[in-house]
């Protein structure tokens with residue numbers, strides 16, 4: 001594509017000025033974004049960054065967002081816990097949440113007075129879809145007085161029925177903070193089993209699964225070990241137990257990044273969503289990332305054209321019913337108080 005051709009997607013031209021404004025960004029991304037794609041991304045990146053400033057908006061991006069979003073337009077990024085914390089700390093009037101719907105709801109619950117935008121309302125999550133508020137009420141009837149710990153990958157309505165939330169970064173700490181011999185842990189079966197293996201607390205389990213992580217198998221992991229004897233295998237705790245048993249390290253998306261940063265393995269495989277490896281590889285060009293690709297279709301609904309449109313129209317604004325918001329916020333705030 002020549003310098004003045006139009007990109008098609010949004011009709012924004014790739015001019016020499018745009019090329020220059022985005023040159024430094026591309027220098028960082030050239031190992032993960034082919035040159036032929038850059039004239040499509042660059043005008044959008046420049047337009048989004050300009051509009052963001054005019055709107056006093058910031059972009060929070062989850063670690064699974066594509067590199068052109070993660071490194072091109074995000075102001076802050078991280079795992080679910082980091083995004084929740086950053087949402088509380090910002091002074092911006094508008095937050096565009098580049099992630100899935102429960103993450104945008106979390107940002108809204110913690111910032112009721114701010115405008116929280118999600119570029120695509122359909123960006124869901126198979127875990128969040130696996131349980132309803134009514135399911136939680138029935139569990140409470142079945143296990144009276146057992147506290148309910150809810151993974152943040154749930155709707156606000158489910159959080160509202162819970163005692164406390166957690167993320168994969170603080171789940172064991174949260175479970176143990178309750179001082180109870182037994183807890184109900186919702187909705188991720190594999191994360192619950194992982195927690196149960198790390199604590200004396202008896203964990204009552206629900207059978208929700210992440211459609212991305214449940215597809216990894218222990219045979220995939222032993223295959224990597226056979227192929228590369230020096231490989232470090234890092235896995236997300238939403239993977240099945242036999243996969244976690246084969247891994248060298250288990251942690252949240254940010255914990256995996258921290259592990260890579262601290263240990264600088266020569267070769268690594270991240271058993272999680274595709275874009276993670278691209279995003280981390282940008283920071284550590286000397287490390288070889290073996291890239292299995294299980295893609296989260298919900299995360300991938302967020303694109304640069306939709307982010308630009310969201311900033312232009314201030315859509316889609318996340319709103320939460322007041323009756324649900326208050327107890328859901330309490331469950332989140334209890335989590336943030338734990339650590």
Ligand code: 13P
Nearest residue numbers: 079080081167168252253
């Ligand atoms: P993290 O909190 O580890 O980023 O995980 C969120 C998620 O959706 C993983 O699938």
Ligand code: SF4
Nearest residue numbers: 125126210211212296
């Ligand atoms: Fe939900 Fe899994 Fe996608 Fe994370 S990767 S948002 S848990 S479906």
